[in-house]
Amino acid sequence: MSGSASRTASKSELTIVRLYHDLLGTYGDAGNTEVLVHRAKARGVAVSVIDINPGEQVPRTAEIYLIGGGEDGPQTAALELLRADGGLTSAAGQGATVFAVCAGFQLIGSSLPASGGELTDGLGLVAAYTRYTSDPRSVGEIVTQMPTQDGSGLILTGFENHQGFTQLGEGVSPLGTVLLGVGNGLPTEDNTVTRPEGVWAGNVFGTYLHGPVLARNPELADIVLSSQLGELAPFDDELAEAFARERRTTLFK
Amino acid sequence: MRNQFRLNCATALGLAASRLSRTLRLGRGETLYGRVVSAVDPLALEKLSSGRDIVLVSGTNGKTTTTRTLVELVERGTGEKVSTATFGANMVAGITSALAQFPRHRLVVLECDELFLPEMYNRLRPKVIVLLNLSRDQLHRTGEVRKVSERWHDAFQRDDVSFVIDRDDPFLEYSVAKAGHVIRVTFGGRRHPDAATCPQCARLISWATNDYICECGLGSALPEVRASRALRGPARNAVLAVEAARLMGADVPVEYLHELSESAPDRFSIFSFGSQVVRVKLAKNPESWREALIDVTTDFVILSVNARGIDGLDTSWLWDIDYSSLKGKYVVCTGERRLDVAYRISVQGIDVRTSETFGGAVHRLEEWATEKAVSTPEMFAIASYTAYQDEAARHQGVKP
Numbered sequence: 001m002s003g004s005a006s007r008t009a010s011k012s013e014l015t016i017v018r019l020y021h022d023l024l025g026t027y028g029d030a031g032n033t034e035v036l037v038h039r040a041k042a043r044g045v046a047v048s049v050i051d052i053n054p055g056e057q058v059p060r061t062a063e064i065y066l067i068g069g070g071e072d073g074p075q076t077a078a079l080e081l082l083r084a085d086g087g088l089t090s091a092a093g094q095g096a097t098v099f100a101v102c103a104g105f106q107l108i109g110s111s112l113p114a115s116g117g118e119l120t121d122g123l124g125l126v127a128a129y130t131r132y133t134s135d136p137r138s139v140g141e142i143v144t145q146m147p148t149q150d151g152s153g154l155i156l157t158g159f160e161n162h163q164g165f166t167q168l169g170e171g172v173s174p175l176g177t178v179l180l181g182v183g184n185g186l187p188t189e190d191n192t193v194t195r196p197e198g199v200w201a202g203n204v205f206g207t208y209l210h211g212p213v214l215a216r217n218p219e220l221a222d223i224v225l226s227s228q229l230g231e232l233a234p235f236d237d238e239l240a241e242a243f244a245r246e247r248r249t250t251l252f253k
Numbered sequence: 254m255r256n257q258f259r260l261n262c263a264t265a266l267g268l269a270a271s272r273l274s275r276t277l278r279l280g281r282g283e284t285l286y287g288r289v290v291s292a293v294d295p296l297a298l299e300k301l302s303s304g305r306d307i308v309l310v311s312g313t314n315g316k317t318t319t320t321r322t323l324v325e326l327v328e329r330g331t332g333e334k335v336s337t338a339t340f341g342a343n344m345v346a347g348i349t350s351a352l353a354q355f356p357r358h359r360l361v362v363l364e365c366d367e368l369f370l371p372e373m374y375n376r377l378r379p380k381v382i383v384l385l386n387l388s389r390d391q392l393h394r395t396g397e398v399r400k401v402s403e404r405w406h407d408a409f410q411r412d413d414v415s416f417v418i419d420r421d422d423p424f425l426e427y428s429v430a431k432a433g434h435v436i437r438v439t440f441g442g443r444r445h446p447d448a449a450t451c452p453q454c455a456r457l458i459s460w461a462t463n464d465y466i467c468e469c470g471l472g473s474a475l476p477e478v479r480a481s482r483a484l485r486g487p488a489r490n491a492v493l494a495v496e497a498a499r500l501m502g503a504d505v506p507v508e509y510l511h512e513l514s515e516s517a518p519d520r521f522s523i524f525s526f527g528s529q530v531v532r533v534k535l536a537k538n539p540e541s542w543r544e545a546l547i548d549v550t551t552d553f554v555i556l557s558v559n560a561r562g563i564d565g566l567d568t569s570w571l572w573d574i575d576y577s578s579l580k581g582k583y584v585v586c587t588g589e590r591r592l593d594v595a596y597r598i599s600v601q602g603i604d605v606r607t608s609e610t611f612g613g614a615v616h617r618l619e620e621w622a623t624e625k626a627v628s629t630p631e632m633f634a635i636a637s638y639t640a641y642q643d644e645a646a647r648h649q650g651v652k653p
Contacts, residue, residue, distance in 0.1 A: 020449075022446075022449035023449045023450065025573075026389065026397060026447075027567065027569040027570075028569030028570055028571065028572030028573050029569070029572075030572060030573070031569070031572030031597065031600075034572070034600050034601075035600060038600045054449075054457050070397075071397045071399050073399065073450050073455035074449055074450050074455075076455070077449075077450050077455065077457060115455060139566075140566070141566075159566070159567040159568075159569060161567065210567065210569045211568075211569055212569055212572055215572070215596060215597065215600070239592070239595055239596050239599050239605070240596055240599075242592055242596075243592040243593065243595070243596040246592050
């Protein structure tokens with residue numbers, strides 16, 4: 001992909017687009033942007049953040065796009081705006097990184113319930129199908145394990161708060177498997193079945209984890225950054241690590 | 254007659270239980286009292302409220318302070334004693350207890366939890382309801398702001414209640430859309446951080462003028478009262494309290510009105526650690542933290558955060574707040590979730606330390622002050638709900 005090659009070539013600059021923060025930013029998800037900026041700057045990368053509000057055109061050529069969580073009405077409004085604009089879909093097609101949380105995760109998928117309840121098409125950046133069930137809302141701390149190249153797995157923690165359940169398409173990988181909490185699917189009686197959480201397809205990340213998730217999981221923040229910047233220089237942020245460790249050990253002994 | 258007998262038994266048993274609770278030092282006994290009364294007589298609330306003029310105060314922030322202001326206004330302006338709950342008890346048990354305590358007081362002023370307000374609206378048949386504001390709070394419990402206003406909207410349909418609302422908050426305007434009588438107060442409009450879309454029709458709201466009138470009509474009703482744009486949260490609430498007091502028949506002199514909006518009471522406490530004094534502000538959600546940060550006038554600051562049920566289990570909201578006013582100050586974070594808040598503010602470039610206990614945080618600030626050769630540091634703390642309560646319990650005699 002030519003777009004992707006040119007992106008990884010420019011390693012000293014990064015443009016991050018924060019989409020519709022006022023519509024989809026209910027759970028501190030704006031913090032994900034701040035953490036990415038903080039960790040990229042620490043590596044000497046010049047970062048610019050563009051806030052896109054309703055009515056403004058979504059840039060086509062930025063490296064990273066973030067969408068947060070929110071309520072049903074604003075979710076539908078954001079979906080309609082993104083569909084009409086086409087910028088996010090175009091950028092994702094050229095290899096940009098998309099990091100979407102909760103309502104944002106649902107709307108980058110193939111289908112989801114609109115605010116009226118009827119099923120509507122999502123942006124279709126990943127094959128993920130969200131539906132509502134009459135089950136109680138999934139609310140609480142969540143712990144997942146994300147696969148890593150060395151096979152050891154990375155423990156992620158967050159706070160989930162959602163009504164929808166999301167089925168991934170055949171062959172589509174989740175971001176992690178659930179160790180505590182609900183994640184994408186209905187809780188099952190059978191503990192031998194692994195339960196997926198989120199989605200990870202190329203440079204598109206989706207997750208139900210708030211927290212904000214990139215604040216609680218600095219390693220994941222670095223994975224998102226390196227999807228555009230390549231290998232990152234080490235960054236020793238004691239407080240970030242202490243925070244991530246405290247959450248992990250408190251929730252998952 | 255039989256009805257009254259059951260209620261009398263209920264209140265007598267409740268009193269015995271709460272005395273026992275206090276004797277055994279299990280608590281102040283108010284909530285237990287209310288629970289016993291409701292259990293013995295399920296219609297206690299209806300009976301205790303019948304024939305009385307009741308005001309309910311609800312909203313995300315400022316309920317307790319506004320209720321106190323309103324009690325004072327009504328007592329001064331009518332010359333009658335007013336029944337009210339103390340210590341911010343605002344759910345069914347606390348309200349029952351308040352009503353039972355002085356059943357002969359005709360006037361009653363109570364704060365009410367947002368989620369219980371529809372039930373209290375139906376059971377107490379209040380004369381006036383004051384709605385202060387709605388913003389994100391305890392997201393794990395209440396769901397989003399929109400859901401609370403939806404419940405209110407569905408509940409408030411009779412015309413025998415007068416509402417006093419801050420109409421600049423679109424969620425409140427939507428809550429009373431079907432209500433019969435509404436006194437709307439405006440403070441000149443201000444952008445609501447949770448209202449990017451209309452609560453009534455879900456259209457995008459344009460906040461270009463810092464005010465809203467949606468195409469669906471929400472926000473187009475003319476306000477009855479216009480107050481100053483310069484007022485902050487507590488003062489705005491005091492203006493609403495004045496309108497409610499007038500609806501209750503209280504005479505509120507104009508001079509008093511000015512005095513009130515200039516020095517609106519707010520919840521500060523003073524905690525002492527040896528000779529060191531700390532001014533502490535209880536703040537529970539992004540909006541009240543933003544207000545509290547404006548009050549930080551010293552360089553030595555403690556932030557204390559827990560995430561137990563009443564605090565909100567999800568600490569993500571800490572990231573909804575801009576802490577840049579703390580830059581250059583000395584900040585120590587404490588409470589069970591001190592690392593959440595410490596990391597959040599460190600990302601904003603603020604120098605921060607942590608301490609396991611509140612007392613420890615004071616000590617760390619003292620050390621820091623010594624390093625910087627500041628002899629008597631003034632300290633200010635912002636504490637979330639249980640973090641505040643835990644510390645207040647250690648400082649006997651300090652009332653929230």
